[in-house]
């Protein structure tokens with residue numbers, strides 16, 4: 001990538017505000033994520049990171065401002081929401097696999113019923129994805145029979161099976177034992193290299209430094225600072241960022 | 250999960266070390282008794298006291314059951330009355346056909362679901378000892394003649410011998426549990442041909458003195474055929490199961506089980522007098538119309554490219570069908586079946602965009618519509634045709650068959666209603682929530698017997714002129730509406746156990762509410778509440794005995810009032826009640842046993 005070619009805006013947030021009751025979780029977020037960009041969101045607990053990315057696929061509803069995903073604005077219109085959700089993949093901290101379905105069914109369910117794909121095609125794609133995340137031999141097992149790292153990789157494959165344009169990750173490694181974190185991060189790195197647009201909330205600084213195109217630092221529902229990993233880790237400008245980094249590094 | 254992982258680690262460790270776990274030597278009854286019954290002075294005393302109580306109780310009970318002046322003849326002579334009340338003798342083959350269909354389904358299901366449980370010789374030997382123990386207890390405690398005691402002793406010795414042989418020589422052989430069950434049934438049925446149970450009959454309402462010999466041909470022959478039907482069905486199922494896709498065969502069997510009761514009752518046992526002229530003039534054309542027009546419409550609607558206009562059309566159809574039903578109240582007279590078909594088509598049309606996809610799925614969807622339509626039209630036609638079976642009352646069945654019909658119909662009807670109520674009560678839409686909650690709370694606040702009486706007395710007043718539900722049908726309807734409320738509460742428990750992450754994951758994948766509910770939420774919710782659901786099934790079955798109070802001839806009434814009131818058997822009420830209680834117990838006990846199996850099976854893939 002030359003950095004000069006014009007990239008389309010994939011996600012645009014303009015003055016996004018969100019309240020839970022009287023508590024304001026997002027205080028006017030302005031943010032643009034371009035196609036093929038990998039953005040890592042950092043910030044202390046409770047700063048609104050999850051809320052922000054959950055607003056992007058409408059798991060939470062923002063009250064003010066605009067969110068535009070791939071040219072479609074998020075409104076209450078059901079059709080828009082379904083369209084955006086099937087173009088935005090999401091990976092959760094707690095995996096959230098469907099425990100009553102086999103790994104294969106977990107991955108093919110949505111492509112078959114939402115994308116209306118023929119079963120054979122969906123299964124072929126699922127096997128390719130399982131290959132890609134390194135566990136093709138687990139297709140007929142149930143989630144409960146897999147380790148945490150394997151489950152999270154299945155969750156990534158499940159999201160990818162919808163062939164999304166954007167992937168959102170909400171602390172994908174926080175519920176994992178240390179020895180399993182790397183296998184999931186490796187899959188995410190590989191995904192970033194293929195040019196997927198990604199927003200990743202994580203506390204894995206190594207990943208942020210190595211993979212992110214841009215880092216966004218949030219606190220108290222605001223974006224405090226953003227920039228390249230280099231800028232962010234070597235000479236941050238804001239005091240709050242410095243404080244956060246001193247605590248975490 | 251952790252437990253499983255631990256187990257696996259343990260297995261792995263053993264493999265690495267190359268050692269087998271130490272084998273626990275099979276220990277005899279003495280060791281068992283010392284460890285379990287007399288491990289300390291206190292427990293020894295308690296065991297002895299418990300044994301004494303059991304001894305006194307069983308002696309009294311057996312003394313009563315086998316007392317010389319017991320009138321078990323009353324039961325033996327009236328078995329047919331007990332099970333089918335006054336179903337005419339010359340039509341009795343219909344009863345056997347109805348039972349045969351159920352047993353054929355049982356055999357097929359065992360094959361298709363691969364009932365694969367196995368018991369080893371050691372366990373079988375244990376069971377054999379158990380039977381011997383039972384026989385010995387009876388022979389000691391019962392007031393038998395010495396001749397009878399000798400027979401019991403010989404039988405007990407045979408079982409002890411078998412048990413000992415199995416345990417000593419073949420403790421490890423594995424026998425399919427299914428073979429054991431069929432074997433036991435075969436012995437029981439075979440005994441009908443050789444053991445002189447005696448013959449007890451009515452001839453023209455006169456009780457005949459019991460005659461020695463084996464039971465009548467009209468008993469032993471059909472039962473033998475029934476057993477054969479079940480076994481043959483099993484082998485047929487085994488032969489075809491690898492040639493048919495498991496999804497299809499299981500789907501067909503589930504449909505078969507759901508249709509069993511209405512088919513057996515309306516088509517076989519009622520023997521409706523079809524007028525074929527009418528069938529070809531009216532029923533077939535209506536079916537063909539809906540088949541052709543419906544299929545075309547659904548094909549159009551289920552095209553993934555259809556988009557919003559499809560939902561609008563489907564919505565309009567629902568409204569149209571609703572208006573059509575309302576119009577009936579204002580005197581628009583159309584054949585009921587047209588209204589039903591229209592409603593059915595509109596509901597299926599609403600589901601079309603959600604549950605279809607590419608061509609193959611759409612074709613299967615249309616096929617499903619045709620089958621559903623055919624079944625509904627066929628059953629409606631049969632239900633609307635008068636019965637030709639001549640019985641004294643207005644209803645062809647009575648006794649156990651009525652109890653079974655009511656229980657199964659109630660369960661079949663209350664399940665979908667209960668599901669809808671549970672979904673309504675947990676729905677985000679306030680109007681559904683309000684309606685469901687009100688319904689559930691009102692029904693749960695009223696005793697069942699009140700509802701039954703209400704339906705018996707009042708319901709027919711509300712029905713349009715010329716239409717009437719018999720007492721039996723009103724009772725089924727009232728009972729089903731009652732059960733549905735309880736079922737809904739059980740299902741709601743399951744719905745609440747689904748974690749939020751499951752909904753979020755489904756939403757994030759773009760699944761609609763209907764898809765999330767039917768593929769993600771309900772399957773997990775129902776699995777979670779199998780134990781209370783089975784409890785509900787058992788309660789429903791037992792509480793059909795309340796039909797007694799509203800004057801229906803259910804199993805209890807036949808035993809307590811009808812048989813107990815026969816002049817030939819005056820004073821046999823206690824025997825009859827014991828028999829009725831025993832049969833209820835057998836059924837409910839089997840249900841609760843099989844639910845344990847079901848739980849084990851469902852637990853497999855999970856967590």
Ligand SMILES: Nc1ncnc2c1ncn2[C@@H]1O[C@H](COP(=O)(O)OP(=O)(O)OP(=O)(O)O)[C@@H](O)[C@H]1O
Nearest residue numbers: 020021023025043044045046047048049050051052
């Ligand atoms: N459903 C909710 N109802 C009420 N308050 C909520 C809800 N969800 C989040 N909040 C609040 O909003 C704030 C932001 O929450 P959010 O989950 O976005 O934080 P986060 O940055 O993801 O933190 P963490 O790193 O702990 O995950 C928190 O103070 C939280 O308590």
Ligand SMILES: [Mg+2]
Nearest residue numbers: 049050051171
């Ligand atoms: Mg969070």
